[in-house]
Amino acid sequence: MEHGITWAGLLLKPLNEVLASWGIDPEPADSALFVAVLLVALAYVGGRKFRQQAMVEPDGKVSLPFLMEMTVDKMLGFFSTIIHAHGGVRRVFPLLGAFALFILANNLLGLLPGFNPPTDQYNLTLALAAIVFVTAHYLGLKEHRWGYIKKFLGPLWWLAPLMLPIELVSHLVRPLSLSMRLFGNLTGDHQVLALFMALLPLGLPVPFMGLGLLVSILQSFIFVVLAAVYFQDALEHPH
Amino acid sequence: MKGKIVAFLLFFLMVQAAPLFAQEAGAAGKRGDLAVLGLALGAGLAVGVAAMGGGIGQGLATSSALEGIARNPSASDKIFTPMILGLALIESLVIYGLVIAFILQAKI
Numbered sequence: 001m002e003h004g005i006t007w008a009g010l011l012l013k014p015l016n017e018v019l020a021s022w023g024i025d026p027e028p029a030d031s032a033l034f035v036a037v038l039l040v041a042l043a044y045v046g047g048r049k050f051r052q053q054a055m056v057e058p059d060g061k062v063s064l065p066f067l068m069e070m071t072v073d074k075m076l077g078f079f080s081t082i083i084h085a086h087g088g089v090r091r092v093f094p095l096l097g098a099f100a101l102f103i104l105a106n107n108l109l110g111l112l113p114g115f116n117p118p119t120d121q122y123n124l125t126l127a128l129a130a131i132v133f134v135t136a137h138y139l140g141l142k143e144h145r146w147g148y149i150k151k152f153l154g155p156l157w158w159l160a161p162l163m164l165p166i167e168l169v170s171h172l173v174r175p176l177s178l179s180m181r182l183f184g185n186l187t188g189d190h191q192v193l194a195l196f197m198a199l200l201p202l203g204l205p206v207p208f209m210g211l212g213l214l215v216s217i218l219q220s221f222i223f224v225v226l227a228a229v230y231f232q233d234a235l236e237h238p239h
Numbered sequence: 240m241k242g243k244i245v246a247f248l249l250f251f252l253m254v255q256a257a258p259l260f261a262q263e264a265g266a267a268g269k270r271g272d273l274a275v276l277g278l279a280l281g282a283g284l285a286v287g288v289a290a291m292g293g294g295i296g297q298g299l300a301t302s303s304a305l306e307g308i309a310r311n312p313s314a315s316d317k318i319f320t321p322m323i324l325g326l327a328l329i330e331s332l333v334i335y336g337l338v339i340a341f342i343l344q345a346k347i
Binding site for chain 2: 134138141142177180181183184185187188218219221222225
């Protein structure tokens with residue numbers, strides 16, 4: 001496969017050569033690995049103060065631990081409005097928060113020159129959507145045991161033969177639509193940006209970079225909100 | 240029991256990937272004129288028609304949201320989030336059309 005040169009590819013050249021000698025194409029994962037290492041480093045440095053003590057007083061300065069605390073707090077509050085199920089938010093919040101920050105960082109990477117956003121590989125978005133799918137069903141099965149099938153049968157018992165195929169198809173389409181939405185938005189956006197940069201690099205791409213910023217943030221938001229809605233749907237007891 | 244269910248679900252997902260290995264290599268020969276015309280028209284119309292429906296749908300959603308905000312300006316925060324969610328879901332249908340256009344365009 002013919003890919004361009006990216007900064008992450010240059011940085012990870014030795015690793016790429018090792019992987020290529022085993023017959024694996026390393027390009028899609030370079031930038032994703034770069035982003036993952038960056039996020040872990042950020043979390044480590046930002047969270048150090050919170051790991052040392054149990055209760056930390058806010059000291060009024062705008063610093064990295066403050067920003068991280070604000071981010072985590074706001075996200076937890078937001079997910080609590082979506083997931084009402086008993087004990088649910090704390091269980092899934094690490095996963096949802098990790099998705100949000102990972103997808104956001106991946107999307108924003110596409111705006112920097114010399115980087116490909118890792119989410120314009122369908123492999124990555126499909127993997128993320130598959131994780132959401134498996135987790136939602138795992139949570140539902142663990143919560144309801146065998147009563148989980150009742151969710152697929154609809155509200156009235158004589159509608160069950162009609163509802164079951166519809167519900168099955170709708171559940172199977174969810175990872176497909178999640179992955180395609182993220183993939184399509186990011187690929188289309190990156191192509192448009194590349195096209196306009198090739199046309200006139202000086203002033204023309206600026207509105208498209210603004211659009212790219214909006215789309216990146218919006219798409220990561222939509223992904224985690226939909227994931228939270230699927231988790232809530234799996235966890236709630238039918239009324 | 241729980242472990243078995245998880246294992247089954249993971250296996251089920253992995254089996255879904257099996258058809259990918261059954262793909263043959265893409266047609267390397269030249270395509271006829273009619274095929275190229277069909278592919279190009281399909282790719283162009285896919286996005287065009289999808290954007291038409293998507294534009295109307297998003298217009299309706301935004302107009303309802305704006306009307307709600309005009310009736311009750313203090314509820315604008317509570318209206319804004321579902322509006323953005325609805326807009327992104329409608330837009331995702333247009334994006335499916337774009338993905339099909341990319342696939343078709345790559346086959347020319």
